[in-house]
Amino acid sequence: MNQLAFEVGQTATPEAVQFYILAPIAVLAALGILVVKKAVHAALLMAWIMITLAIFYIANGAAFLGVVQVVVYTGAVMMLFLFILMLVGVDSSDSLKENLKGVRPIAITASVGIALLLVSLISRASLGREAAGIEVMNSFGNVEGIASLLFTKYVWAFEFISALLITAAVGAMVLAHSQKSADAQKSQRVKSVARFRGDSLGTAAGLPGSGVFARHNAVDVPALLPDGTPSELSVSKTLKARGDVIDGGKYALDQLPQANEAEKDFEGR
Amino acid sequence: MNEFQMTTTDLIGMDPGWLIAVKALLVFAICVVLTLFSIWAERRVVARMQMRLGPNRVGKFGLLQSLADGVKLAFKEDLIPKAADKIVFVIAPLISVSVCFLAFAVIPMSGPVMMFGRETAMQLTDFPVAVLYILAATSIGVYGIVLAGWSSGSTYPLLGGLRSSAQVISYEVAMGLSLVAVFIYSGSMSTSEIVASQDRFWYAVVLFPSFIIYVISMVGETNRAPFDLAEAEGELVGGFHTEYSSLKFALFFLAEYVNILAVSALATTLFLGGYRALPGLGFTESWLGGWFTMVWFFAKVLLFFFLFIWLRGTLPRLRYDQFMKFGWKVLIPASIAWIMIVATLRVLSAEGAPQIVIGGFTAAMVLLVLAGTSIYERSKARAEAKAHEVPDMPEPTFPLPVMPTGRTSAAGIVSARSGEGSERNE
Numbered sequence: 255m256n257q258l259a260f261e262v263g264q265t266a267t268p269e270a271v272q273f274y275i276l277a278p279i280a281v282l283a284a285l286g287i288l289v290v291k292k293a294v295h296a297a298l299l300m301a302w303i304m305i306t307l308a309i310f311y312i313a314n315g316a317a318f319l320g321v322v323q324v325v326v327y328t329g330a331v332m333m334l335f336l337f338i339l340m341l342v343g344v345d346s347s348d349s350l351k352e353n354l355k356g357v358r359p360i361a362i363t364a365s366v367g368i369a370l371l372l373v374s375l376i377s378r379a380s381l382g383r384e385a386a387g388i389e390v391m392n393s394f395g396n397v398e399g400i401a402s403l404l405f406t407k408y409v410w411a412f413e414f415i416s417a418l419l420i421t422a423a424v425g426a427m428v429l430a431h432s433q434k435s436a437d438a439q440k441s442q443r444v445k446s447v448a449r450f451r452g453d454s455l456g457t458a459a460g461l462p463g464s465g466v467f468a469r470h471n472a473v474d475v476p477a478l479l480p481d482g483t484p485s486e487l488s489v490s491k492t493l494k495a496r497g498d499v500i501d502g503g504k505y506a507l508d509q510l511p512q513a514n515e516a517e518k519d520f521e522g523r
Numbered sequence: 524m525n526e527f528q529m530t531t532t533d534l535i536g537m538d539p540g541w542l543i544a545v546k547a548l549l550v551f552a553i554c555v556v557l558t559l560f561s562i563w564a565e566r567r568v569v570a571r572m573q574m575r576l577g578p579n580r581v582g583k584f585g586l587l588q589s590l591a592d593g594v595k596l597a598f599k600e601d602l603i604p605k606a607a608d609k610i611v612f613v614i615a616p617l618i619s620v621s622v623c624f625l626a627f628a629v630i631p632m633s634g635p636v637m638m639f640g641r642e643t644a645m646q647l648t649d650f651p652v653a654v655l656y657i658l659a660a661t662s663i664g665v666y667g668i669v670l671a672g673w674s675s676g677s678t679y680p681l682l683g684g685l686r687s688s689a690q691v692i693s694y695e696v697a698m699g700l701s702l703v704a705v706f707i708y709s710g711s712m713s714t715s716e717i718v719a720s721q722d723r724f725w726y727a728v729v730l731f732p733s734f735i736i737y738v739i740s741m742v743g744e745t746n747r748a749p750f751d752l753a754e755a756e757g758e759l760v761g762g763f764h765t766e767y768s769s770l771k772f773a774l775f776f777l778a779e780y781v782n783i784l785a786v787s788a789l790a791t792t793l794f795l796g797g798y799r800a801l802p803g804l805g806f807t808e809s810w811l812g813g814w815f816t817m818v819w820f821f822a823k824v825l826l827f828f829f830l831f832i833w834l835r836g837t838l839p840r841l842r843y844d845q846f847m848k849f850g851w852k853v854l855i856p857a858s859i860a861w862i863m864i865v866a867t868l869r870v871l872s873a874e875g876a877p878q879i880v881i882g883g884f885t886a887a888m889v890l891l892v893l894a895g896t897s898i899y900e901r902s903k904a905r906a907e908a909k910a911h912e913v914p915d916m917p918e919p920t921f922p923l924p925v926m927p928t929g930r931t932s933a934a935g936i937v938s939a940r941s942g943e944g945s946e947r948n949e
Contacts, residue, residue: 295611298670301666317651318652321652328662332666332691336688397651443910444910
């Protein structure tokens with residue numbers, strides 16, 4: 255775009271200055287996407303490139319395009335961000351390990367091919383006539399100019415693309431939306447009634463708290479039932495899965511003398 | 524009207540560089556001072572609503588309390604958690620705070636005034652897509668919150684950041700849609716032209732549904748109670764800023780309040796006639812050489828700010844699923860329907876349709892809305908009744924205590940024991 259403007263001899267000095275400052279930064283950020291390890295950093299650099307492009311648009315007189323670029327693509331990058339968190343994980347970096355054999359040469363061939371195609375096509379592209387210039391296009395105002403083109407000449411293309419996008423969005427929702435299990439659909443009221451009508455009233459008033467009647471009230475110490483046995487239900491399942499729970503049997507009532515001795519030993523040290 | 528609007532935009536366009544610099548400095552100073560004042564005001568007003576006194580020690584009426592707190596905050600130890608992503612952790616508050624001031628650049632705070640011997644208006648700049656620019660600025664601002672949440676390397680901030688991103692994506696849609704009706708009516712997206720086009724009626728009156736939708740979504744957009752899920756202190760400790768301290772936390776604090784003021788200022792500009800006086804008080808607009816319009820502007824902004832405080836003092840926090848359901852299933856469809864109605868009315872009147880057609884269309888729409896709500900209410904009542912149906916289960920058998928006569932209720936004890944036994948087996 256700027257190259258064209260140079261040839262027509264229209265580039266003002268401030269515009270040239272901002273181009274020479276921002277363009278290298280944008281290119282560096284684009285290269286950075288390939289280099290950085292963490293996917294979130296790549297998404298951030300992507301957002302930065304979008305903002306730089308928006309500044310270029312605005313500097314070239316396409317204010318509407320520039321602002322809409324920011325509004326739309328910041329939201330899009332935010333989505334990317336969420337996808338990263340959901341699919342890759344919060345902290346994980348890219349792994350360079352090849353999971354599928356032979357994918358790498360195919361990928362390299364495909365990307366080189368596409369790059370060659372793009373370069374050859376873009377280098378031969380031309381308007382087929384003289385560029386009208388932004389002043390002519392903006393003569394009725396930037397927003398009005400875009401609107402009149404979008405809703406007259408390109409209205410079908412516009413409508414088709416929006417239909418396509420809506421279809422894609424609905425498809426994504428259908429794919430992502432899992433059927434809820436019957437349990438998840440029960441209301442709070444139904445669940446509370448069910449608690450009292452089940453086989454056992456043991457959990458009618460909620461699960462027992464950890465450490466009740468036990469020697470310690472820490473979260474990883476199971477509560478003791480009236481007969482002195484530890485209650486498995488009183489300790490969080492997460493802790494159990496992590497293996498952070500002290501063996502409950504150690505604190506059973508009939509085991510107490512041993513536990514006392516062990517603690518005395520510990521304190522004596 | 525047209526001449527006036529041309530002059531406002533032209534006046535700003537003719538500003539020399541030094542005047543633009545002075546105005547930029549003024550806008551920045553106004554934002555910061557107003558933030559200090561509004562923090563104090565919020566604490567005092569909430570205190571009054573809760574029958575307390577609020578800060579009243581530092582300065583007259585405790586006015587300097589925020590300043591003292593700010594100084595204290597700056598001298599605190601600046602911690603960066605070990606698990607944090609250092610660069611992003613530092614950048615996040617900077618993004619938040621530098622973006623939140625951007626919106627004020629296009630807000631018209633006064634009509635034409637004399638400033639250092641030049642005629643101008645108290646508005647930094649204006650362009651044809653100024654309102655969209657504000658939307659863009661706020662959507663970048665959310666990055667600060669999301670990145671802060673992610674980079675802290677800790678669970679609660681991450682949850683806060685994720686909530687915030689989902690929240691903003693959903694409520695920005697409703698907010699953008701509520702602005703569309705204003706664009707249709709004023710025929711412009713430039714802030715000064717929108718203010719100029721409200722010389723007869725404020726859009727808060729003409730486009731009342733849009734106004735309501737905007738006010739709701741602006742509370743959602745700024746993470747304020749009852750929509751403050753991103754920093755819900757009862758659930759997420761401090762939410763996205765849990766791990767922040769010292770100046771970095773102060774920056775988030777500043778950004779939050781400047782954001783509140785910015786959305787209030789936008790609401791004033793789009794719906795309450797901006798710097799224009801109340802209807803019937805138009806003569807005050809020329810007082811003090813036009814500077815009195817700034818009093819009107821800030822009176823309206825502070826009115827909105829009071830609304831924020833009032834909401835915080837009154838409403839409990841929404842549950843997350845209710846909040847999302849409200850945004851997607853109520854606000855956005857209502858916005859779209861309302862825009863269709865507004866656009867149809869606008870086209871009808873622009874094409875010179877007879878009064879009876881316009882009136883008939885309006886009446887049909889009102890009837891449709893009434894019918895829709897009554898059908899909705901009925902189906903909702905039915906769904907609720909269904910959800911409350913008690914499942915088919917045996918009546919409970921409660922264990923009975925040992926009777927003092929010495930006799931025991933055998934059934935009771937048996938059922939109590941069996942209850943315990945099954946629990947142990949699980």
